[in-house]
Amino acid sequence: MTPPARLLKPGLYAITDSNLLPGDSVLTAVEAAVRGGATLVQYRDKTSSLAERTRLAKSLTSLCQAFQVPLIINDEPELALISGASGVHLGQTDGDLPLARQQLGNQAILGATCHGDIALADSACRAGADYLAFGRFFQSSTKPGAPSAELPVLAAAKQFGRPLVAIGGITLENGANLIQAGADHLAVVGGLFDCDDIEQRARAFSELFQRFHPHYQSPQ
Numbered sequence: 001m002t003p004p005a006r007l008l009k010p011g012l013y014a015i016t017d018s019n020l021l022p023g024d025s026v027l028t029a030v031e032a033a034v035r036g037g038a039t040l041v042q043y044r045d046k047t048s049s050l051a052e053r054t055r056l057a058k059s060l061t062s063l064c065q066a067f068q069v070p071l072i073i074n075d076e077p078e079l080a081l082i083s084g085a086s087g088v089h090l091g092q093t094d095g096d097l098p099l100a101r102q103q104l105g106n107q108a109i110l111g112a113t114c115h116g117d118i119a120l121a122d123s124a125c126r127a128g129a130d131y132l133a134f135g136r137f138f139q140s141s142t143k144p145g146a147p148s149a150e151l152p153v154l155a156a157a158k159q160f161g162r163p164l165v166a167i168g169g170i171t172l173e174n175g176a177n178l179i180q181a182g183a184d185h186l187a188v189v190g191g192l193f194d195c196d197d198i199e200q201r202a203r204a205f206s207e208l209f210q211r212f213h214p215h216y217q218s219p220q
Contacts, residue, residue, distance in 0.1 A: 008040060013165055016085075018047045020190065035054075077090075123203060132164055134154060134165065135165075165183065
């Protein structure tokens with residue numbers, strides 16, 4: 001079996017927001033993002049009912065599968081299982097990685113929030129995380145009170161041999177520095193979805209990887 005981490009291709013990690021993309025608008029927005037080159041998508045919805053989240057997660061799973069892009073569910077292994085999504089992302093207080101692995105199976109992609117802490121990254125790896133997310137690197141409107149992270153943590157985290165995700169206030173102007181510092185994915189919310197042309201914005205982020213990431217491959 002192919003290890004889940006090998007299914008992750010460097011590139012833009014599009015993260016949805018239910019306040020920014022209410023209802024079915026998330027489907028149109030995500031399609032634009034993957035058409036623009038997003039290599040990973042996370043469905044993050046803190047406001048909708050379980051029935052609505054289930055409906056949208058199933059639709060997003062079908063959409064992402066059509067583009068061969070993994071869909072990750074934020075914080076809810078059960079929703080990932082019900083919807084057939086590729087995996088789940090868990091924050092430090094939002095679930096148990098070994099339990100999520102037990103629920104979703106060996107082929108699921110498990111992501112873990114590590115803030116700016118190498119010790120948290122080490123614990124996440126030992127618990128079975130397939131990728132490690134660090135941030136916030138810059139001021140974020142999505143999580144303004146989140147702990148901060150510094151660029152050197154990305155280089156330090158290369159020791160774990162996992163894909164590294166940078167998150168928090170990422171823009172086209174600061175994204176290149178994160179890639180050059182070691183990020184394999186730029187996780188972007190408002191910097192991607194709060195614009196008039198999401199596909200073009202996604203393409204611009206993808207071009208940063210084409211220029212600065214040594215293993216980036218343009219989507220076919």
